[in-house]
Amino acid sequence: xxxxxxxxxxxxxxxxxxxxxxxNVPLDGTTITDDGRIRAVLPTVRALSDAGARVVVxxxxxxxxxxxxxxxxxxxxxxxxxxxxxxPIAFATDTVGESAKSVTASLASGDVALLENLRFNAGETSKxxxxxxxxxxxxxxxxxxxxxxxxxxxxxxxxxxxDVPARLPHFAGGLVLRExxxxxxxxxxxxxxxxxxxxxxxxxxxxxxIEALLPKVDKLLVxxxxxxxxxxxxxxxxxxxxxxxxxxxxxxxxxxxxxxxIVLPVDVVAAxxxxxxxxxxxxxxxxxxxxxxxxxxxxxxxxxFTEALASARTVFWNGPMGVFELAPFAxxxxxxAEAITKVDGFxxxxxGDSAAAVRTLGLGEAAFGHISTGGGASLEYLEGKTLPGVxxxxx
Numbered sequence: 001x002x003x004x005x006x007x008x009x010x011x012x013x014x015x016x017x018x019x020x021x022x023x024n025v026p027l028d029g030t031t032i033t034d035d036g037r038i039r040a041v042l043p044t045v046r047a048l049s050d051a052g053a054r055v056v057v058x059x060x061x062x063x064x065x066x067x068x069x070x071x072x073x074x075x076x077x078x079x080x081x082x083x084x085x086x087x088p089i090a091f092a093t094d095t096v097g098e099s100a101k102s103v104t105a106s107l108a109s110g111d112v113a114l115l116e117n118l119r120f121n122a123g124e125t126s127k128x129x130x131x132x133x134x135x136x137x138x139x140x141x142x143x144x145x146x147x148x149x150x151x152x153x154x155x156x157x158x159x160x161x162x163d164v165p166a167r168l169p170h171f172a173g174g175l176v177l178r179e180x181x182x183x184x185x186x187x188x189x190x191x192x193x194x195x196x197x198x199x200x201x202x203x204x205x206x207x208x209x210i211e212a213l214l215p216k217v218d219k220l221l222v223x224x225x226x227x228x229x230x231x232x233x234x235x236x237x238x239x240x241x242x243x244x245x246x247x248x249x250x251x252x253x254x255x256x257x258x259x260x261x262i263v264l265p266v267d268v269v270a271a272x273x274x275x276x277x278x279x280x281x282x283x284x285x286x287x288x289x290x291x292x293x294x295x296x297x298x299x300x301x302x303x304x305f306t307e308a309l310a311s312a313r314t315v316f317w318n319g320p321m322g323v324f325e326l327a328p329f330a331x332x333x334x335x336x337a338e339a340i341t342k343v344d345g346f347x348x349x350x351x352g353d354s355a356a357a358v359r360t361l362g363l364g365e366a367a368f369g370h371i372s373t374g375g376g377a378s379l380e381y382l383e384g385k386t387l388p389g390v391x392x393x394x395x
Contacts, residue, residue: 001394004044004147007171013052014109018143018168019045020160022152022373023059023077023114026356030076034356037152038080040373044149044173045112046085054107056143057081058095058115058160059150066122068094078114089114095121096138104142115142124159136163149173151180152351152374154389155381161389172393175373180390182348182370183381191313191345192218197305197336199224199319200353203247206319208383213316214258219308221263223297223321223332227285230255230264236286239270240293263308267298269322269329276326295329296322302335309339318350318379324357334361341367351375 007017021041026033041057048055062072075091082089090113092100103113118124123135136159140146146168148154153161154176164170194217198206203226214220222230225242232238233251255262264285270292271280282298283289297305302321309315317340321332337358340347347368349355352375358365365371372378381387 002169002171003177004047004149004171004173007145007147007169008047008051012048012145015053015145016104016107016143017048017053017055017145017147018139018164019048019055019057019173020146020148020150020153020164021045021057021059022150023057023074023081024061024152025077027061027076032076032080034359035080035084036355036359037373038077038084040175041149041173042084044147044175045081048147049085049087049110049112052109054104054109055112056104056107056115057112058118058139060119060124060153061117062119064117064119066119066125068116068120072117072119074114074117081112081114085112087112092116095124096135096142100142118158118160125156126159132159133163135159136167139164140167143168146170147173148389148393149175150389151176151372151377153377154374154387155377155385157388162392165392166395170393176390176393178370179372179374179378180381182372183378185346186314186316186348186382187384190216193312194314195219195221195309195312197221197223197309197315197317197319197340199226199321199333201225201242203229203244203251206379207247207250209318209379210254212383214254214261217261219261219263219312220258221305221308221336223265223301223305223336224319226319227265227297228294230262231285234264237288237290238294239288239290241288242293263304265297265301266304267300268294269296269298269332271295271329274323276328280328295326297332297336299331299335302332302339305336306339309336309343312343313345315340315343315345315347316350316382317348318352318354318375320353320357324361330361333357334363337361337363348372350378
């Protein structure tokens with residue numbers, strides 16, 4: 001796999017370089033609420049720009065339906081990217097149309113442009129090889145070399161991730177290389193004890209990674225909405241908590257096979273409604289009132305998880321312990337995250353909501369060994385799946 005360093009060694013002065021970035025940031029209207037993914041790609045964009053490349057950055061944002069949708073425009077991202085780079089960003093109002101062609105053609109050495117949301121074109125996500133390939137042809141025509149620094153998208157067989165690198169000299173950005181290097185450590189010979197912390201909403205979303213990691217870990221700590229299906233499998237009533245009825249038997253089987261290595265909450269914060277101002281109380285995990293739903297793990301559970309993490313030498317965390325976006329239900333995620341920062345060993349935050357929680361709760365990013373930019377991609381890597389974007393770079 002050729003790298004960004006290889007491309008820079010070749011020389012990029014005056015060359016148009018297509019950079020697939022992951023700028024899929026959360027927005028409140030047009031306000032970016034977490035710019036972590038923009039910051040993550042800055043070293044690659046800056047290195048190319050400083051070396052004299054004409055940089056064409058492209059990304060998706062959200063899930064538009066293959067057509068322009070103003071609420072998913074990347075224009076606010078272009079503004080923030082320019083602020084962070086301290087240089088103007090030329091913004092193309094389409095992906096491969098007249099604006100994109102004009103903007104990219106007019107770039108001078110060192111200039112940076114950002115294309116509009118790739119998913120405004122149906123060809124980006126199409127399962128039809130010809131349609132996807134046609135869009136990739138048009139994207140590839142905008143540049144002379146390709147750099148993928150969007151680890152958060154490498155698990156998608158999309159035009160800009162899988163098909164464009166087949167049409168241009170292609171290179172892996174530093175972010176992608178670092179992600180693969182870090183995650184490979186979690187699938188090989190890890191230093192033990194190895195503790196995995198999983199949260200989030202659904203067991204079904206994490207089942208494959210649980211199956212893949214269970215034989216390798218010493219402890220699997222389960223919080224978030226998914227814990228209630230496990231609690232139900234133990235015979236507990238869970239009130240109005242999130243529950244996947246069709247996964248109860250699966251969870252029961254996992255608990256049997258884990259032989260005590262799966263650790264569940266012993267108390268939860270149960271509320272009358274999914275709202276910050278809802279009445280709530282801490283109750284035992286096996287005694288959730290019928291009219292309440294669990295929205296966070298409780299303090300005894302935080303203590304239990306902290307104890308399990310204290311001796312760990314390797315930790316992987318993916319998924320919050322509760323609805324951390326609402327202040328009354330953030331303590332579980334904060335407590336477990338703080339426990340991970342104190343681990344004397346190798347710690348990885350598996351992207352997505354976990355990474356957002358680190359920043360939202362004001363926890364120091366430097367206290368973690370690595371914070372992934374790709375939640376879904378990191379999980380699929382740990383499941384042992386082939387990631388199309390990585391495979392394309394290796395060809």
